[in-house]
């Protein structure tokens with residue numbers, strides 16, 4: 001049985017998709033997807049030797065070597081253009097994730113890929129910014145809590161599948177945020193907190209951002225102990241950020 005986090009990712013993968021899971025570690029996700037019949041085949045990509053061996057072992061133990069290829073390499077370097085329909089990347093920072101996507105895109109590895117399912121551990125805004133800039137349509141977002149940690153899962157479809165969707169549409173659909181802030185601030189809030197997540201609203205989302213506010217407040221408290229205009233300015237900026245988050249929640 002998959003963890004709630006991996007199951008949420010798996011649930012976004014379409015039946016019949018040829019999936020590549022990048023940074024697969026133990027290859028739990030591709031193993032589940034093939035075993036459950038969702039995917040006819042899969043690729044598990046791993047950069048590091050330890051996890052690569054673990055993935056190989058997992059696939060061999062499941063007797064799925066014929067259907068799941070485990071490959072060692074950096075990001076999307078392990079796939080050939082046109083080889084996959086869906087790319088999943090989970091359990092790493094949003095910054096690294098968007099670097100992997102950007103390098104893969106530049107090398108043509110995303111040609112023919114129609115869906116991305118992404119679960120950044122931190123820096124979700126980096127991923128949303130990349131999707132927006134590259135014209136991917138952010139179609140769903142989920143937020144969940146497991147073992148005291150909060151995870152976000154983003155599902156994006158390519159422009160080839162949703163040609164009508166303008167890149168900004170996904171952020172402003174329904175223009176549900178009616179706040180006394182300028183466009184730039186709203187844009188940043190949507191990218192950081194997630195347009196679908198904000199629209200849906202959930203106790204988990206509230207818990208996540210309450211805890212972020214707590215962190216900011218602790219930083220402000222530390223700053224007020226130190227002198228200097230720079231820290232005063234920074235503290236002011238953080239206070240503004242807190243009031244925006246509070247208003248949005």
Ligand code: SAM
Nearest residue numbers: 022023024025046047048051073074075090091
């Ligand atoms: N995707 C699995 C999950 O969500 O449970 C494993 C997450 S694990 C925390 C992150 C994995 O990404 C590690 O096994 C690490 O070796 C791998 N990784 C880090 N950078 C990578 C890169 N540039 N290309 C491929 N894999 C990478």
